[in-house]
Amino acid sequence: MTKQRLIYLPLGGAGEIGMNCYVYGYGPEDRERLIVVDLGVTFPDMDTTPGVDLIMPAVDWLAERADRIEGIFITHGHEDHVGALGHLWPKLRAPVHARRFTGRLAQMKLEEQGQDPVVVQIHAARPEWIEAGPFRVQFLPISHSIPESASLLIETPAGRILHSGDFKIDTAPGVGEPFDAEMFAAIGAEGVKVLTCDSTNVFSHHPGRSESLLTGPLHELIAGARGMVAATTFASNIARVRTLAEAGVAAGRSVCLLGRAMRKMIGVGVETGILTDFPRTISPEDALELPRGNLMLIVTGSQGERRAATAQLSRGKYLGLEMKEGDTFLFSSRTIPGNERDVIRVMNAFSELGVELVDDHDGLYHVSGHANRPDLQRMHALVRPAMLIPQHGEHRHLREHARLAEAAGIAAEVATNGMMLDLTGDLPEVVEYIETGRIYLDGSVLIGALDGVVRDRIRLALNGHVLVTLILDEGDEPLGEPWAEIDGLPENGRTGRALLAALEEELAGFLETVPAKILRDDGRLDDAIRRVVRQVTMEEIGKKPEVTVVVSRLAEG
């Protein structure tokens, strides 16, 4: 009989926080049957990906093996786990498995991209098993900052894998199931070969705190506020949104949800039955009729996103609602590294309006959704795996998590995106490096991160652009003067001379003396013009811009 093997291959999320995509396979080498766990996105930034709309894992390896994919399992509804489903599903075309709330979000992701949501199969949690080729998979409820998050118990002929997914240890998460230590202990007792595990908070040394700890402080804060109160958090953190709403109601305020994501998430929560007791909300129009002191807004945009409700409120009005001196704005959230500038911009804009700002400086108004270091240790101890593969972290997180496991006598291996592990034996073994990477949604098309498109944009942004057009007649003689245009460059050089005039003069001078053989040679003429342009700009403004040269040759009569 052919030798069978159990493989693991991260395509996203291992070596970064974002765009999670993990593959498990079982079968003969290069004929393994595959399951995919999560298809997430990560978000662009101006530094590295200007103009890009979304970033997704390059799934070429999977796409080339689409006929071997038994199913796609979505652990929970965060964008970094399900956000790429609509874009990447057409390349994979396998059934999608999820629990009810997550499944509804997955369906919406498919619908948004014109895909048929019927491919999403909704499942109950353990004890239900989902058959997928050589795999049997169970959704295990686990606490996180979104309802209905799930770990996956993956049975294979080579042993059982527990894929933690994003989690925290919270016995009172508000909405969604509490952490069930007994269940994980029982699973551990039955034997787990591999724990693939969230590493996000491995550097946080104190035990994680429960969502329920926020109820008191939030109620107190909102009860004590004068004027209008507004609070922001991630819309998907439905437990938090509910606590905020309840605190508002307890303080005699009417609650108004602002921002599309906020209304969508609460809507899906109610529709799927996970949210049965959300306070009545009012519309922005009705909110306008109320005295400020009777109003509580819950808004999107905790990361300072420029177009979200929070940023708009900070700049003035949003749907007619306006924050003023004496109002209170609460960030019931943490700023994700990289978003500091945007959040600070919003905070200062509120400060200028005279709004009281409350952030999570003291940990009273926000708790993390991820397991801290002692919680990870507890999970290791409950599950008692033979091996641990850290997931969901930058390289430094994965490495630290592997060390933590090794210190507890568990074999561990840092596998970053593209590193295929063979998990068949007693120790994880790196067997192959798969070419992987990122693809960008750019407008309406998907482009490769290495296509050069974004690199060209960054160059334009850093260096500016000069365009030179020149017409040559049938005898390869310049017809009229060369013409220059500049974009993103100073108008005047350091001596005050106009840059355009300087360019056109120097180019005209160059054409007067340029040998005919260069004029006849497109490549050499292009190079020579480029050289003149860069010399002039370097001298006048101290920069070397991007240069486009267009030489038009009039054809013989």
Next chain:
Amino acid sequence: MTKQRLIYLPLGGAGEIGMNCYVYGYGPEDRERLIVVDLGVTFPDMDTTPGVDLIMPAVDWLAERADRIEGIFITHGHEDHVGALGHLWPKLRAPVHARRFTGRLAQMKLEEQGQDPVVVQIHAARPEWIEAGPFRVQFLPISHSIPESASLLIETPAGRILHSGDFKIDTAPGVGEPFDAEMFAAIGAEGVKVLTCDSTNVFSHHPGRSESLLTGPLHELIAGARGMVAATTFASNIARVRTLAEAGVAAGRSVCLLGRAMRKMIGVGVETGILTDFPRTISPEDALELPRGNLMLIVTGSQGERRAATAQLSRGKYLGLEMKEGDTFLFSSRTIPGNERDVIRVMNAFSELGVELVDDHDGLYHVSGHANRPDLQRMHALVRPAMLIPQHGEHRHLREHARLAEAAGIAAEVATNGMMLDLTGDLPEVVEYIETGRIYLDGSVLIGALDGVVRDRIRLALNGHVLVTLILDEGDEPLGEPWAEIDGLPENGRTGRALLAALEEELAGFLETVPAKILRDDGRLDDAIRRVVRQVTMEEIGKKPEVTVVVSRLAEG
């Protein structure tokens, strides 16, 4: 006699952390004699200022009144206080006053821009007075994260101002003078009308910690390290650099300074006599000859700057030196908000090399250079001013600092850049709003932030660029086909059709049917072509790029 007044006008640093520039004036309205305190820079970022080299306050208001400037006083040598001196001095042309170490750095800033350093006058600290028109000014030694920082005591006929400059309360700062509470109390007892004061750490509720607290932990860390040790901090924090070097020597290591700024700062420290006992250092070439365990590198680039020594080491080699598994890299620094992505990138690169990373997670290896909230309160109590004007902070910091003063019974006013205060009476009074802003050093020229240059670059980066050239003959008929080029855009549309081909086909089709009157009209033709381009790109790639249209008309024979 004409009424005299005392005015205050921040041109930079009030409403932001960076590019400090404050003006004081005394005399009849609109004829006040002026002094300028500090001429600093702030640093560009890709989000808002791609391609820009440095950002400085727009000093047009001052430049128009250059004949009224009695002097420019530099409090200390940080870039956000002296970095713009070389660029802006030619607009102001007034004597520059500083203490020895700061003065040497100021001279270097002038020399770098081809200015004569002789305009810098070096002064001793209190009790020396500097006469500057109606002002008498004293440099008051104060502790900060750079040696020889100074507050300014400014005597005017309308009362005395204490300009704190950047400071912390540290009685053992290592290098530079300790905080002298008695001196400030004595000055307070003699009467201070206005305290203009650092606000950076007003949200830090615990008392500030002394630089000297780091000595033990740093020695211990470095003594316990195997392999090579490298540490980064701001080069200007000479006390920290010395402590690091001493810890290295104590652990039997030879010390090598890497990075231009590091060598420059230590050089100026020795040259000006403030640093007499820095351990002997070795060159990078000699460092290469030593066993790794005997080596300690102190390197620039604590903010993850891509070209600095730290980032280069994280990517591989720097001057032949290479970090490896088992080496230790210490960030003896804090990440300035906005630099997180860069620092995290460097950390993960080190993690991939197997280097042990130590950061300031627990506060053991770094202390702030600014006064925390209780320290600000102590300063208020020592100086007992009639008014407090917060400086050196974003709006939220200034506002909080003003509240803190008001709670102690001190009149306070938030004055952001461009707000002129009259300080003659018992309460600060806003008397004028000056048009102010930022100027950019872009290559070798200074451009206004509102010139549109950078806005155009950002548009190019977000939207990409399409160029269309078209030649019309003497009869306004198209000569040949229109020609398109794309830059920073996907090559193929969502149907797989080449974008360039699509553009050229549609443009050719357009030209076949376009009415002659449009062909004759440059403006309308340009608009029409632009419309065709955007329609095609929107359809093919879902984006609206920047478009340049060049129509060349052949002149009548």
